[in-house]
Amino acid sequence: MRMIGNWRSAAAFRVRIALNLKGLPFEETFIDLDAGDQHAPGFRAINPQGAVPAFFDGDGPALTQSLAILDYLEETHPEPALLPREPKARARARSLAQAVACDSHPLYVPRVRHYLTDDLGLPREAMQAWLRHWFGTGLATLEARLTGEPGTGRYCQGDAVSHADLCLVSLWVGTAIFGVDTAPYPTVRRIAEDCLSQDAFARAHPTRQPGAPA
Amino acid sequence: MRMIGNWRSAAAFRVRIALNLKGLPFEETFIDLDAGDQHAPGFRAINPQGAVPAFFDGDGPALTQSLAILDYLEETHPEPALLPREPKARARARSLAQAVACDSHPLYVPRVRHYLTDDLGLPREAMQAWLRHWFGTGLATLEARLTGEPGTGRYCQGDAVSHADLCLVSLWVGTAIFGVDTAPYPTVRRIAEDCLSQDAFARAHPTRQPGAPA
Numbered sequence: 088m089r090m091i092g093n094w095r096s097a098a099a100f101r102v103r104i105a106l107n108l109k110g111l112p113f114e115e116t117f118i119d120l121d122a123g124d125q126h127a128p129g130f131r132a133i134n135p136q137g138a139v140p141a142f143f144d145g146d147g148p149a150l151t152q153s154l155a156i157l158d159y160l161e162e163t164h165p166e167p168a169l170l171p172r173e174p175k176a177r178a179r180a181r182s183l184a185q186a187v188a189c190d191s192h193p194l195y196v197p198r199v200r201h202y203l204t205d206d207l208g209l210p211r212e213a214m215q216a217w218l219r220h221w222f223g224t225g226l227a228t229l230e231a232r233l234t235g236e237p238g239t240g241r242y243c244q245g246d247a248v249s250h251a252d253l254c255l256v257s258l259w260v261g262t263a264i265f266g267v268d269t270a271p272y273p274t275v276r277r278i279a280e281d282c283l284s285q286d287a288f289a290r291a292h293p294t295r296q297p298g299a300p301a
Numbered sequence: 302m303r304m305i306g307n308w309r310s311a312a313a314f315r316v317r318i319a320l321n322l323k324g325l326p327f328e329e330t331f332i333d334l335d336a337g338d339q340h341a342p343g344f345r346a347i348n349p350q351g352a353v354p355a356f357f358d359g360d361g362p363a364l365t366q367s368l369a370i371l372d373y374l375e376e377t378h379p380e381p382a383l384l385p386r387e388p389k390a391r392a393r394a395r396s397l398a399q400a401v402a403c404d405s406h407p408l409y410v411p412r413v414r415h416y417l418t419d420d421l422g423l424p425r426e427a428m429q430a431w432l433r434h435w436f437g438t439g440l441a442t443l444e445a446r447l448t449g450e451p452g453t454g455r456y457c458q459g460d461a462v463s464h465a466d467l468c469l470v471s472l473w474v475g476t477a478i479f480g481v482d483t484a485p486y487p488t489v490r491r492i493a494e495d496c497l498s499q500d501a502f503a504r505a506h507p508t509r510q511p512g513a514p515a
Contacts, residue, residue: 132449135442135445135446135449135450136400136404136442136445136446138404144389147389148393148450148451148452150389150392150393150396151396151400152395152396152399152400152403154368154395154399154403155392155393155395155396155398155399156392158391158392158395159388159389159391159392159395162388162391163388174373174376174377175358175361175364175373177372177373177376178364178369178370178372178373179362179364179369181366181368181369181372181373182364182365182366182369182370184369185366185368185369185402185403186350186365186366188399188403189366189368189399189402189403189406189407190350190352190407192403193403193404193407193408194407194408194413199408202431202434206430206434207423207427207430207431209421209423213421216420216421217416217421220416220420228349228350231349231350232349232350235346235349236349236362237362238362
């Protein structure tokens with residue numbers, strides 16, 4: 088197995104955690120998103136969307152979109168399971184994962200930040216406010232759901248790690264990068280810190296990948 | 302089965318199509334997103350994220366996030382299948398669905414449009430440009446992937462309808478609402494028109510739901 092990623096990519100981080108948890112060896116190549124490597128013709132031929140990660144399992148075209156890759160790994164390497172068996176619990180774990188991966192993260196990726204400043208001419212401070220707003224909205228949604236919905240346990244869904252936790256952690260690590268006040272999100276913090284104390288998560292951490300600032 | 306939705310919601314549309322294709326009877330209650338019904342305490346108690354659809358199958362809390370609901374329906378009512386069996390084909394169908402549901406749609410939902418105009422003070426024309434840009438980016442991504450990737454057939458993935466087509470159609474119907482030039486997206490058009498000619502899709506169409514303008 089092989090992946091093209093980037094040290095900072097939250098999406099690549101999620102896949103890296105799953106591979107570690109399932110004990111699957113993989114190689115990762117890192118491209119430079121700030122230099123625009125994702126828009127180079129060579130990479131566009133791999134993923135026309137120009138986004139990481141691009142994942143390869145043997146022959147064939149790249150698999151893309153982190154949640155689709157997580158489901159692929161779950162279906163091809165079911166143990167240890169990263170989704171509950173019971174359908175409604177499974178749906179909740181996926182829903183929490185999507186609250187991060189669909190409704191929060193896509194709002195502050197590089198292409199969106201560039202469009203706001205370069206195309207709409209938004210001042211840098213307004214772009215920063217945008218970023219903090221949607222980042223905070225993602226955290227607030229998780230906190231509200233984790234405290235308000237039955238189903239939360241040691242982890243997002245019950246007492247076993249699931250895709251929801253991988254997404255939660257991929258959001259959480261941004262709080263340090265973006266300097267976000269984490270006080271309003273104690274449940275998110277509790278789960279994130281629990282996960283990040285585990286080797287499979289810690290080894291996958293963005294700051295431990297090639298290309299990360301020292 | 303029961304759903305709280307809105308005539309215009311692309312996410313509710315996707316779930317409605319799946320229920321029709323699987324022949325599952327359901328009741329849908331429609332709330333008014335323009336009036337802010339999704340932020341009322343009663344609805345927030347159902348979905349703290351304040352978003353539709355909220356889906357109920359018997360007892361228990363609502364299931365949320367359209368893709369999680371689609372997977373739930375697939376797991377609990379496998380026939381007719383709306384995902385291929387082969388893992389890589391399945392991953393590609395999911396990836397195309399997520400290119401719409403994660404990377405395009407969340408960028409122009411009401412909460413984002415309101416933040417741009419009400420909080421960042423963006424002129425209405427700039428907000429419209431934003432909307433057209435990300436809507437067009439979603440269509441362009443689909444067109445590039447459908448023409449460039451092996452796997453495309455009569456539908457997005459091979460010759461059977463999958464979650465990818467449900468998401469493609471949920472994007473496509475916005476072209477009429479937003480007055481978008483569809484000429485650059487002939488493959489998206491071909492698949493969308495094929496799907497929309499089928500009863501299960503046609504009955505689910507936003508303009509045929511209560512609350513839609515005449």
